[in-house]
Amino acid sequence: MDGYARHVKVNVLAGQAEELAAVDRLAARLLAHIEATQAEIALLHVHGASSRSIQDHFAKLLREDLGFGEEVVLTPQTGLVTRARPDFFYSLSDGRGIIAEVERGGTTTNNHDLKDLWKAHVAPDAHHLFLMVPHNNWKGDGSRRERVFPLVARRLGAFFGDPRREIDVLSVHVFAY
Structure with a gap:
C-alpha cells in the first residue's frame, strides 16, 4: 500500500527481533483498520474539521x-525537563513500548512529526513510534494544500538506514489516512 512506511534500525538484536515481530503484528492490524474505514475517515478529514475527531x-x-x-505520561528522561504525554502508549514489556501519535494540519508545517520522533527518542x-498522518491536507476550496504522507515518510526515514544517523528508536511506522 502506498500509505504505509516502515523504518527499522540497521542492526536489530535477537531479543529485539521478537519484539519487532509483535510491533509489526500491531502495525498490520492498524493498517487493516485504516483500509477498512477509509470512507469514514474521509468524512472526518475535511478542511476545518476538529483534529480530535480523527484521534477519536x-x-x-x-x-x-x-x-x-490514552495520554499516558511517560517516564521523564533524566536531565530533561519533559512530561511527554503521547496520544497513545502501548507497553510491550517492562520499560519498552510504543508511542502512537495522530497528526493532522500541523504535521509538517509545525514539525509535529519530528517532535513525535523526538518524544520517542x-x-x-x-x-x-506509530505515526498516523493524512495522505494530504486540504485548502478551504477543497484543493490539496500539501502531500503530507510522502514528506513525513521521507523525513523520518532519514534517521534510519545508516548506524551513524540512527537514533534511539528501534522502529517507526508511518500510516497514511
Missing part, C-alpha cells in the same frame, strides 16, 4: 481493541 476514530481501535493507553520506556 483511531482511539476506538488503539484503546479498545489493541490495548493502548527521549522517552526511556518508548522504542517504537
